[in-house]
Amino acid sequence: MQRSRSRVENQIRAILDAAHRLVEAKGDAFTTQELAKEAGVALQTFYRYFASKDELLLAVISDGLSDACRQMTVAADGLTDPLQRLRFYITASLGGRSRDPERYTLAQFIVATHWRLHRVFPKELAEADRPLVELIHTEIRAAADAGLVTSTDTEQDAWFIVELTRSVYHHYAYAAGTVAEVQEQLWHFCLRALGGTVR
Template sequence: MARTVGSNGARTAQAIRQAGVKLIYQHGYEAMSLRQLAAEVGLQSGSLYKYFDNKQSLLFDIVRDHMEDLLSKVSEALDGLSDPMDRLRAYVGFHLRYHMTRMAHVFIANMEIRSLEAEHRAEIVAMRRRYEGLLDAILREGAERGLFKVTDSRVSTYAIISMLTGICMWYRPDGRLSQDELVTIYTDLVTGGVALTGLPAAVPDARRRRA
C-alpha cells in the first residue's frame, strides 16, 4: 500500500506507479529491478521505500487500482439498463473501450497475477470475480427470459471476456478501424453467439400472436 505522503509525495508515488507499469509491461514483474525503477523516475533506489514498502506492494497497488477503477466504471456503464440485451451490449462496449485505452495495465493485471503473494492474489481474484459476475448475471437473466441460449453462463463469461480482452494484443490507436467500428464487430460476434439461433426477434412476436 502507498504510504501517507504530502501532495508532492503523492505525485512522486503516482510517477513511480506509472514507471512501474511501463517497466513491468516491457520486462515482466520479476525481471524489473528497483534500481531500474528508481532510475526511470530520477530517484535513488533507497528513496523508493518512502513511497512503497517493497516491489510486491507496488505491483499489488497497481493491480488493485486498476481493478477498483474497472469495477466502478462498469457500474456506471450498466446504470439504468434493465433489458439483458441492452446490458450485454453496454458491458461489451465498456470493456472494449476501457481495454483499448489501458492496455499496459490490463496486460499486467492479467499476466502478473502469478507474481502476487497469496493474500494479495486472493483480493485481486475476488475483485475479478465481481467483474465477471456482472456478465454472468446478464447471461443468466437473458437465458431465463428466453432471449439467450446459454448452456453454461460461467464458461460463456470466461470465453466472452477473453475475446474482448484479446483486443489489447493488437489494437493500435492509429489502426485501420475506429473504436466504434471495432465495438460494432465485437458486439455482433458476442450477441450473435448467445442469441437463440434462428429465433432472435421471432420468439416474442410468435408468442403475441398465439396469446
C-alpha cells in the same frame, strides 16, 4: 486504532493514485524512487505495503479494473434490458482506447504488464479480473433467465467473453485502427455464441 487504519489506507491510496498518474504518463518505465516522490511518501513506506514494483503494478491493474467496473455499472443504471447492459459492458470494456497519446500509453502498459504478471501472479491476476467477469456473468444469467439467450454455463461463458474482449483490446493497443471498428462485431459474435439473436 481507527486513526492508524485510516493513515494506512490514505498512504496506500496515495501510492496507488501516484502509480496511476505515472503509468498514464510513461507506462511502467518509472522507478520506485520516482513513485515514492510522486506519492509524497518515504521509500520505506512504499516497501511497507508492497514487496516489489510488480506487486504494486498488480494492485494498479486490480484497482483500475475495479474502478472501471464501478463506473460502467453507474453508466448502465438506466438500461433495463439485460442484453442492453451486457452489450454496454462488452463494448465499453474496449471504449477506453482513443487517440489520446496517454490512453495509448495506458493500453500498452496494460497489455505488456498483464501478460508478464500473469506468469508471476496467475491466481492474483485472476482475482483482479473477477469484478469484470462477475459483471458480465450477472447479465448473462439475467438474459438466460429471461429466455433471451440459451447459455447453459453462464459463469464459464462470462469468463470466455472477458478473455475474448481482452484479446481484442490487446490487439488494438499496438495495431493500426481503433476498437470502434470492431465493437459491434464483437458484440454480435458474443451474442450469437450465447445463443441470442442479433436484432
